[in-house]
Amino acid sequence: MSNLLDLLVAGLATGAIYALVAVGFTLLWQTSQTINFAQGEFVMLPAFLMLAVMHVGAPFWLAILIGILLSLLLLGLGFKLLLVDPMLRHGVLPLAIATMALAIGMKEAVKQFFSAEASPFPSIVPAGDVSILGRVVSLQSLGVLALAIAVVIGLTMLLNRTSIGHQMQATAQNPTVARIIGVPVERMILMTFLINAFLVALASLLITPIYLAKFSSGEVLGQAAFIAAIVGGFNQVRGAIAGGLLIGVVDNLAAAYVSTQYRAAVPLILLIVIILFRPQGLLGRPEERTV
């Protein structure tokens, strides 16, 4: 029983990070029909950007700041202007394939210019344990969970309470009507790309201390976020959050109770079952089929 609680906390902590990545993923899909197969690599890169800045001698906080700015520039603005914009009018598939190529390119670039080995990465949450209600919980898990929840709440507030958020939702739901009623659709789409870049940079900051910085670490992460987004509901931000938390917990429980060999299979089977019986995801709304 006590073991179960530990697993739950650890699962929620990784799940919260998955949720951040999955939210960015669904945002891109909603506003610009971009299925970003490089999303995992998008999480891998900011950690290396921060490490690179620290190599020059900058303190950790400055490296974080510059790292986030660089990701906004590269993974937000650059990604949209250089790859998505020229390809968007050609449909979903060519763009998805181009992001696969981008994933290969990013992995190889990091391997070439940085290192093929895993590098340690400092944690923004101090190491150690705290006891809550007589239970010992790792401070890192709690810190990650708290930060991720804060970001998710902030994002939900932005989307639901502010004018910009409403305009972004309008853009996602119906770009044509949104344009007619005066929403600057282009700027809103750019905004979602910037938000995605911010979210992946944050996720990178939170997850890299746990799993080390490695050029290939995006593969597992990207797939987890992908599954989280689909399980929760591909067209709903709250769906992606629920999916992320669920996948994090399921993944941790499967490692403990199923088998370490097949732990990765459990979320995948969940994914297939969900697609077969509730294709819009747990919290999603059905998509109209275009014929």
Next chain:
Amino acid sequence: MTATGKYLRIGLGVAVIAALIIVPMNFNRYGLYILSQWAVMTIAAMGLNLTLGYAGQVSLAQGAFVGIGAYAAAIMTTQGGMPLIAALGVAIVLCFAIGWILGYPALRVQHHYLAFVTLAFSTLAFLVFRNEDWLTKGIYGISNIPRPNVMGFATNRPLPFYYFCLGSLGIVSLAMWWLIRSPWGRAFVALRENPVRALSLGIDTRRYTLMAFAIGSALGGVAGTLYAPLTQYIDPVPFNLSLSLDLLMMVIVGGSGFFFGPFLGAMIAVLLPEWLRFTQGYYLMLYAVAVMLLLIYSPTGILGILDRYLTERRTKAASALRAVAKSRLETAP
């Protein structure tokens, strides 16, 4: 099409086939290995081209079918001591059946959802290859996979085995050429272009969707049964998700829905990294950039560029003819 155009095409085809047979004769072992790999990957990509390019279903599981075929061949020829042709039959039946079952979600959901189901299947298959030691020997892999005797000829040496792969590619190409011109092939295209219209014309869309998926998957299995004796050693690593993604990239880069798309796509995916090897560590990066640039320039792939050029020329020729005819009409008394 004009008669000269037709002869030109036939001549070009004969020249390419002759070059594929004659030029590699003095290639070294590695060059032949790469060319054989090209032939094998082309077969797998052709299967995916049928599923994606002709029937319009996105599959991210083709690499898993190559894996299933490769393991069928490896297990049956090493542990069972059976000939490769038996393994080929098993692989085709197995992949066809699994493809058929996997196609069912395609009937309920379409587009990106099917991609997700096949993506999950791909990773599940990889886990089975890695974890079921009793069958696949897990991460240690299966070694000493024998190469087959074809009609009394041993194909142990690289050159005969390359011809074996090339011949298989030829047979598969002919079958595919026939298939896409058969009523089935036309039904597949109808399915891609307008499923509702196809249904109203009396095409059983359910059956044809499953069929396209299953035949495409079976070709993945065929490629796998060639892959195992080519490398003579297999372990789970080559059959992870990235092989499926690579195959998808081959089809799109070559030109999905074009008969020769997979040939070109596989050539770029298999040979371009080799040609770029002089750039050392940078070759995969350059490859990725090249793919992105190509897709930005022409999302329909390389053959899309050619197709666009030919259509433009034809339209120009037609409008020139029209102008001539018109001026004649005007000058006529």
